[in-house]
Amino acid sequence: MAVDRLQREFVTSEGIDLRLHLGRVSERAAAFIIDLVIVMVTLFAFTLLAITAVVGSGTKEAAEATGIIWLLGFFVLRNCYFIAFELGMRAATPGKRIMRLRVVARDGGRLTGEAVVARNAMRELEFILPIQMLFAYGDGWLSWIAGLASTGMFLAFPLFNRDNLRVGDLLAGTWVVRQPRAELGHTVGQRRRSAPEFVFTEAQLDAYGEFELQRLEDVLRREDDLSLIVVARAIQRKIDWTGGGEDLDFLQAYYTALCLKLERNMLFGKRRADKHSKA
Amino acid sequence: MSGLDIAPALHVSSHRFREARSIDWYRLEELLARIEKGKASSLDDDDLFELPVLYRSTLSSLSVARETSLDTDLVTYLESLSTRAYFILYGVHSPFWRRVSHFFANELPAAVRGMWRETLVSLLITVVGAVAAYAMVTANPDWYFGFISADMAQGRDPSATVQTLRDTIHGADPEHLGFFATYLFVHNAGVALLAFALGFAFAAPTSLLMIYNGCTLGAMVAVFASKGLGLEFGAWLAIHGTTELFAIILAGAAGMRIGMATAFPGRLARLASAVKAGRSAAFVMVGVVVMLVVAGLLEGIGRQVVDNTLSRTLIGGAMLLFWLVYYYLKPARSRAAAMETP
Numbered sequence: 001m002a003v004d005r006l007q008r009e010f011v012t013s014e015g016i017d018l019r020l021h022l023g024r025v026s027e028r029a030a031a032f033i034i035d036l037v038i039v040m041v042t043l044f045a046f047t048l049l050a051i052t053a054v055v056g057s058g059t060k061e062a063a064e065a066t067g068i069i070w071l072l073g074f075f076v077l078r079n080c081y082f083i084a085f086e087l088g089m090r091a092a093t094p095g096k097r098i099m100r101l102r103v104v105a106r107d108g109g110r111l112t113g114e115a116v117v118a119r120n121a122m123r124e125l126e127f128i129l130p131i132q133m134l135f136a137y138g139d140g141w142l143s144w145i146a147g148l149a150s151t152g153m154f155l156a157f158p159l160f161n162r163d164n165l166r167v168g169d170l171l172a173g174t175w176v177v178r179q180p181r182a183e184l185g186h187t188v189g190q191r192r193r194s195a196p197e198f199v200f201t202e203a204q205l206d207a208y209g210e211f212e213l214q215r216l217e218d219v220l221r222r223e224d225d226l227s228l229i230v231v232a233r234a235i236q237r238k239i240d241w242t243g244g245g246e247d248l249d250f251l252q253a254y255y256t257a258l259c260l261k262l263e264r265n266m267l268f269g270k271r272r273a274d275k276h277s278k279a
Numbered sequence: 280m281s282g283l284d285i286a287p288a289l290h291v292s293s294h295r296f297r298e299a300r301s302i303d304w305y306r307l308e309e310l311l312a313r314i315e316k317g318k319a320s321s322l323d324d325d326d327l328f329e330l331p332v333l334y335r336s337t338l339s340s341l342s343v344a345r346e347t348s349l350d351t352d353l354v355t356y357l358e359s360l361s362t363r364a365y366f367i368l369y370g371v372h373s374p375f376w377r378r379v380s381h382f383f384a385n386e387l388p389a390a391v392r393g394m395w396r397e398t399l400v401s402l403l404i405t406v407v408g409a410v411a412a413y414a415m416v417t418a419n420p421d422w423y424f425g426f427i428s429a430d431m432a433q434g435r436d437p438s439a440t441v442q443t444l445r446d447t448i449h450g451a452d453p454e455h456l457g458f459f460a461t462y463l464f465v466h467n468a469g470v471a472l473l474a475f476a477l478g479f480a481f482a483a484p485t486s487l488l489m490i491y492n493g494c495t496l497g498a499m500v501a502v503f504a505s506k507g508l509g510l511e512f513g514a515w516l517a518i519h520g521t522t523e524l525f526a527i528i529l530a531g532a533a534g535m536r537i538g539m540a541t542a543f544p545g546r547l548a549r550l551a552s553a554v555k556a557g558r559s560a561a562f563v564m565v566g567v568v569v570m571l572v573v574a575g576l577l578e579g580i581g582r583q584v585v586d587n588t589l590s591r592t593l594i595g596g597a598m599l600l601f602w603l604v605y606y607y608l609k610p611a612r613s614r615a616a617a618m619e620t621p
Contacts, residue, residue, distance in 0.1 A: 018358065090315055091366070122561075172554070172561070173558070183356070188352075214349065262349055263347060
């Protein structure tokens with residue numbers, strides 16, 4: 001499964017595996033773009049401020065102030081931004097927070113300051129320096145090719161290793177994991193008292209395994225009419241159901257019965273992954 | 280669906296489980312939200328005592344849920360909550376500003392000190408380059424353009440008159456000082472980062488860059504010395520050069536440290552060795568960037584304002600002394616180094 005390729009064992013000192021999921025390259029790229037936009041907008045704001053502040057003293061001073069802001073301000077701002085946010089409690093820049101990501105030490109220990117500094121210092125080399133070279137010496141086609149090649153090589157690096165590491169992560173001993181903020185939903189499959197009784201035979205409950213149960217849980221959680229009808233029909237055909245009843249009531253009853261049975265078997269150490277494995 | 284309307288006998292186990300334990304989970308969630316918002320100081324003693332207990336009970340809920348329940352919603356929720364709690368409880372940091380001051384007071388000098396061997400090599404390579412270029416240009420001025428391109432020389436070449444050369448040293452352009460300083464800083468930061476980055480290729484390109492840097496220096500000195508302006512040029516260079524050259528030498532040393540760690544990993548795996556070297560090298564690079572900011576200010580502003588050979592030399596000497604004392608003599612305790620020594 002696609003998800004399992006990114007799942008990593010992460011055992012806490014209490015001995016429980018938290019099963020972290022690494023961030024996808026697309027998510028990380030999106031987070032970086034968001035961060036870059038925030039830094040740029042801040043920079044533009046400062047520039048406007050500087051221009052309006054010195055507008056009385058002539059355009060030459062304004063141009064100079066703008067130059068300083070863009071050369072030095074950009075350097076200081078982007079580095080402070082990334083390092084300060086990643087050293088914070090949530091170990092994530094605003095872009096990463098929006099994408100539900102955080103930086104974690106690969107060895108499972110604390111995220112140290114030097115790791116954060118190292119992974120962000122490398123960003124300068126991976127991204128900023130080649131881009132600057134592109135603009136600074138961009139009059140010859142050779143420097144364009146060299147700049148593009150080195151940026152491309154660094155940017156594509158996360159695509160070519162198992163852990164989606166960029167060079168900075170590799171050296172700093174960090175990786176970026178997903179931290180989805182899950183809300184606790186309600187339990188599904190609780191029947192209304194007024195709902196009619198459904199009785200299923202053992203054979204009818206043997207039709208499905210855990211995988212199907214969890215898909216059914218999704219459907220019940222969404223309560224989307226069309227999928228309820230489709231799924232109810234599919235199950236009824238599969239188990240030769242002739243008892244009739246409302247689709248929602250039927251599905252809730254079947255979910256509850258199947259869940260009870262599979263969970264009981266679980267307690268005895270009998271798992272059934274899906275409908276293809278032996279009952 | 281209201282709670283009262285549910286047929287009680289048909290609860291799946293996850294429902295009973297949720298009812299019994301969810302109070303703890305919600306409480307933990309609330310405490311975590313407060314900490315993540317940066318209001319950790321609003322937690323009182325009771326909350327702080329409660330936090331690890333709630334965390335352990337959530338972890339145990341998670342492992343029970345994984346083994347007994349097929350409710351994916353529940354397991355996903357508990358995984359997410361436990362992960363959040365884990366990173367908050369075990370990733371305890373001291374406040375940001377304390378970490379920054381600790382870095383400059385202890386970690387940075389310790390990292391530079393730990394790299395003294397590479398720094399010496401880097402210095403040596405630069406000096407060899409400078410002496411060689413000096414000797415070559417003195418023997419045959421044609422060599423000069425082998426080291427320095429025409430647009431970098433800006434008329435400062437062996438054919439220039441004494442007056443032209445003297446003007447380049449003392450002719451101050453008082454306008455655009457700020458911009459000039461900034462431009463120099465960005466340029467030098469680029470060179471330093473390059474020296475560091477190229478270290479990964481087993482330190483060979485870094486060494487070449489250091490030699491080249493030394494050659495440029497030596498060739499320049501040779502031109503000015505041949506016209507009897509050696510001392511004045513030295514002062515012109517020293518005011519910022521002591522800081523700047525020191526920074527570039529350190530950047531080269533950091534690059535070499537990584538290169539050597541990659542080439543000769545010793546008992547560690549090659550990647551692990553590079554990671555270890557990369558961290559201390561990154562520390563040094565932060566110091567290098569700070570030094571380059573100072574050098575840029577001295578070069579762009581200080582040198583234009585102070586137009587006197589003696590004061591220029593004094594400022595340059597004082598800066599060198601300051602860096603040496605800060606990096607090598609100031610007592611510093613490094614947490615990282617303390618952990619490494621057995």
